[in-house]
Amino acid sequence: MIPDRWYAVARSSKLRRKPLALSRLGERLVVWRRSDGEAVAMRDRCPHRGAALSLGKVEGDTLACPYHGFRFGASGACELMPCEGVDAKIPRGMAAAVHPVREAHGLLWLWWGEARAELPPIPWFDDLPVDRAFADLEDEWDLPYERLVESHFDLHHFPFVHKSAGGFATGARLDPYEVEAEGDRIRTRGVLRKEGQDPEKGFSFRADYVAPNLMRLQVGEGLTFMVISTPIDAERSWLFVRYWQGWVRGPGIGKLAAWIAAQVDLKIFQYPQDLPVLRSLEPRHSGPGVNRFVGSDAGSAAFIKLRERLRGASEKENTLG
Numbered sequence: 001m002i003p004d005r006w007y008a009v010a011r012s013s014k015l016r017r018k019p020l021a022l023s024r025l026g027e028r029l030v031v032w033r034r035s036d037g038e039a040v041a042m043r044d045r046c047p048h049r050g051a052a053l054s055l056g057k058v059e060g061d062t063l064a065c066p067y068h069g070f071r072f073g074a075s076g077a078c079e080l081m082p083c084e085g086v087d088a089k090i091p092r093g094m095a096a097a098v099h100p101v102r103e104a105h106g107l108l109w110l111w112w113g114e115a116r117a118e119l120p121p122i123p124w125f126d127d128l129p130v131d132r133a134f135a136d137l138e139d140e141w142d143l144p145y146e147r148l149v150e151s152h153f154d155l156h157h158f159p160f161v162h163k164s165a166g167g168f169a170t171g172a173r174l175d176p177y178e179v180e181a182e183g184d185r186i187r188t189r190g191v192l193r194k195e196g197q198d199p200e201k202g203f204s205f206r207a208d209y210v211a212p213n214l215m216r217l218q219v220g221e222g223l224t225f226m227v228i229s230t231p232i233d234a235e236r237s238w239l240f241v242r243y244w245q246g247w248v249r250g251p252g253i254g255k256l257a258a259w260i261a262a263q264v265d266l267k268i269f270q271y272p273q274d275l276p277v278l279r280s281l282e283p284r285h286s287g288p289g290v291n292r293f294v295g296s297d298a299g300s301a302a303f304i305k306l307r308e309r310l311r312g313a314s315e316k317e318n319t320l321g
Contacts (some may be wrong), residue, residue, distance in 0.1 A: 004113030133254030153299030
């Protein structure tokens, strides 16, 4: 994965006062809230005897280990060893590993990389709908995250993979198609049309990327959705999807329409159609030289190139592939 980046790891609503156990980025994590509501993220392992801190409980501004009651503050430092007494000198190494964590856009974001005096902003898109109702969906897929991100650039699979769900009405010709890569972002626009058909009568798509793993997709004029694919480990990914719909107005009915759109996408398109094909890809991991791209794959090719550049830009050892 791309190091030295913010990764969304869970929905904020999942975290209350009880510690939340997560498997993300190849590591077991525990996230908990201090008394002021601020989130804290730690490695889910007590440095004393290795117990899962997520099985413990929050006491004041500390997280207490379930095994022997050792308490750890937001900095990771141990603040109490009950078996040694309140006046015991606590060894410096008796500390839990801590990751910077922030909350934004209804999500918990974990910094995965080297410590910095000042961390960069949370990655996001500036032109997401602000006047439309949306619904959120999350899932776990047994696929490497880079395969998922790469697949979201793929516009021309629709008339084949989704033929039984309306893809038959969409042509296979991807033209016009434009791809722009700048910094840590990729922007693509395209029209799927039948051969010889006027592009204005085709099916327009938009797929934009911001590193390390955010995709914004727009299908026609009515549906916009954002997909975040975060590694659980080298072989599995946590997906968060936010759907905006522009057909139905009103706070209640609009949100319901967005939720229905999310369910239709998941249960009619993703599970029975996209997922089996993605699981069949060989090799499981993508990278330079793995695929033989054509012109219509320019977005996917740009992502692989950018991912390799960003991975190489850091000296941190990457073990997730």
